[in-house]
Amino acid sequence: MKITEMIEVETVTDIVCDVCGGSTHLKTGGHQFGTLKADWGYGTTHDGERYEVHLCEQCFFQALANLKQERRTHTLFSEDGQDQAENLGLVAQGDYFDDAWDPISSPRK
Numbered sequence: 818m819k820i821t822e823m824i825e826v827e828t829v830t831d832i833v834c835d836v837c838g839g840s841t842h843l844k845t846g847g848h849q850f851g852t853l854k855a856d857w858g859y860g861t862t863h864d865g866e867r868y869e870v871h872l873c874e875q876c877f878f879q880a881l882a883n884l885k886q887e888r889r890t891h892t893l894f895s896e897d898g899q900d901q902a903e904n905l906g907l908v909a910q911g912d913y914f915d916d917a918w919d920p921i922s923s924p925r926k
Contacts, residue, residue, distance in 0.1 A: 831848070832848045832850050832871050833871070834850070834871060834872055834873035834876050835870045835871050835872065836870075836872060836873075836876040836880075837873060837875070837876050839873050840873075841871065841873050841874075849874060850871050850872060850873060850874075850877070851871075851872045851874070851877035852869060852870065852871055852872070853868070853869070853870040853872065853880070854868065854869045854870075855867070855868045856868075881905065881906060884905060884906075885902045885903070885905050886902075888902040888905055889902045
């Protein structure tokens, strides 16, 4: 026997960029956004604080460009500093189906 009833379910209907306030909803459906996240633990200045910032594509790459510039500044006199800044944070390219190997979550043996 099936027993049915109407229930209210909370669901995400949109994700807006925390910087510009724009929607991350695509015309083709779904959402595309980047996340800047931190969980600060014991012994840090911000112990117990958790952060999660959602960014649209434009704001994400603007933030990444700012971080790359900081990296260049910090490694200005280093021989390999420029090369490291260009691909800062990039873990895969052409990974259209999100199936690239991730060394952090699934290390090879």
